[in-house]
Structures are given as structure tokens and as C-alpha cells.
Amino acid sequence: MMFDSHCHLNDENLYPKIDEVIEAAKKTGVKKFLVVGYDKNSSLLAVKIADKYEECYAAIGFHPTEIEGVSEEDYNKVMSLSSHKKVVAIGEIGLDYHWVKDEEKRENQKKWFIKQIEYANEHHLPISIHNRESTEDCVEILKEHTPKYSGVMHCYSGSVETMDIVLNLGMYIALGGTVTFTNAKTPKEVAEVVPLDRLLIETDSPYLTPHPHRGEKNEPKYICLVLEEIARLKDMSKKHLEDVIYKNTCRLFNIDE
Ligand code: NI
Numbered sequence: 001m002m003f004d005s006h007c008h009l010n011d012e013n014l015y016p017k018i019d020e021v022i023e024a025a026k027k028t029g030v031k032k033f034l035v036v037g038y039d040k041n042s043s044l045l046a047v048k049i050a051d052k053y054e055e056c057y058a059a060i061g062f063h064p065t066e067i068e069g070v071s072e073e074d075y076n077k078v079m080s081l082s083s084h085k086k087v088v089a090i091g092e093i094g095l096d097y098h099w100v101k102d103e104e105k106r107e108n109q110k111k112w113f114i115k116q117i118e119y120a121n122e123h124h125l126p127i128s129i130h131n132r133e134s135t136e137d138c139v140e141i142l143k144e145h146t147p148k149y150s151g152v153m154h155c156y157s158g159s160v161e162t163m164d165i166v167l168n169l170g171m172y173i174a175l176g177g178t179v180t181f182t183n184a185k186t187p188k189e190v191a192e193v194v195p196l197d198r199l200l201i202e203t204d205s206p207y208l209t210p211h212p213h214r215g216e217k218n219e220p221k222y223i224c225l226v227l228e229e230i231a232r233l234k235d236m237s238k239k240h241l242e243d244v245i246y247k248n249t250c251r252l253f254n255i256d257e
Helices: 015-027 040-052 072-083 103-122 135-144 160-168 185-193 220-234 238-252
Strands: 002-007 030-036 056-060 087-096 127-132 151-153 172-175 199-201
Touching (some): 002 220, 002 238, 015 030, 015 220, 030 040, 030 087, 030 220, 030 238, 040 072, 072 087, 087 103, 087 135, 103 127, 127 135, 135 160, 160 185, 172 185, 185 220
Parallel strands (some): 056 087, 151 172, 172 199
16 A cells, blocks of 8 residues: 655646556556645645545645745635644745845745745644755754644655754654655655655656656656665565555544544
8 A cells, every 4th residue: 555645636737637646656556646746736636635535635835936826815815724633734845046046035935935844833834845956944943943743755755964963853754756766866865765654756747757767757656666676675575665655644634544
């Protein structure tokens, strides 16, 4: 049994064929999906999907590249859904310095990240974190505003050292398609040493398609490739790894197995 801890079935590439995508994934052993929002519409759609499909859960929030110009009204509308029984996390939230170079806009990202962590803390929810080329500031914020109900570094691509800091804050590490890339040195190192009880897997579909399907649109059905590669790197039975990761994911998001 696998749990795709971060996918975008709410994306325009997947949503039109969502029944097919879910069925194909279930055939490969995926039992649950966390559909992650990144702005107003995608968050509302994530909740709608979670409402309709028993195996789907939702995360709601504003991604760092989507925060410019968000009104207080839209923010409140999205966040009011946090009391919905299938909303299990605030995310994806965080920092992205790859796409945003402007200092003022980066400051604004920090403000929004902190605001959403505090919201999650007040509402007893874990967070799903997006961090791209912003590790130093991200870690500093997490130290000062530690998620009280934990959280996950989604598609973790940082170093082993940063991983240790994040683990010390009580958080989880999610590995995705990048761990399968033939030239992925650091994600493979992280996979080898990450403690079993803090590891999640994800697809981030339709992005980050695992090897050997790079170039195609990603789908949750490819998550088995991520699991296989981690099992190989950890020199561990796939079945055991799969069970542990599934339990970790349910524990973090407070979901009955
Ligand atoms: Ni994502």
C-alpha cells in the first residue's frame, strides 16, 4: 500500500482524466492521495476532489510564487476550509528564490510563509513545504516558527546536513522523482541515510516524472519507481519500506490507516 503524499490531481493536466488517473494508480498499489493546493482555485478544487473521492485528502494554501495580489477575502475563503474533515494539511507553502529574485518580493514570501505556519499551528494542522534555492531563510523561519503539528519538506532536494536540522525540528522528508534521476547524487545520499520513521514518498505529479519516464507527464501510478529506488539505496525489502512509509504518512496527516 502506498500513499502519494503530494500530487496535483487538481492540475489542468490531470483533473480532466482524474478517474482514469486514480484507477491506474490504484492498480499499482496506491491507496491514498494527498491533493495539494497552491492558490485559491487549486485549493478549492483539492477540497472538492477530497469530498468526492474517498481515497483523496486535501492540503490548502498559497505557494510562494502565487502570493502576489492575493486579497484578504480570498485568503480567508481558502483557509476557512481548514475545518473540513478531509483537509489534513496547510500547503504547499514556503519560499522560492529560483523564480523570484526581487528582494521585496522575497520578503513578502517570508511574511506569507510565516502567516500560514502560524495558521496551521492555531488550527492543529501539519504543513507541506516548498523550498527552492532558499534553504537558509527557510530553515531560519522553521526554527523561529516551528510547526507545532509537524510538516514535510516536499520533494526534498537539500543536503544531508539540512535534513538533520529539519529532522531535529520534528519534521518529515519526502522524496520524489528526483531520487530516481541517474545524475541525482544528493537525493540518493539523503535516501540512504534518512531515518525510516521520517520518510515519505510523493510524485508531485504532473511534475518531476521519475526515470525512465522523464519527458512524460507524471502521474501517481509512477510512485512505485520512487519506492523501488529508495528500497535499492537502503538495501531493504520493498514491502517493508512500503509499509513503514504508508504508516508514517497516515501518522503525519492524522489519517486512519
Ligand atoms: Ni507541488
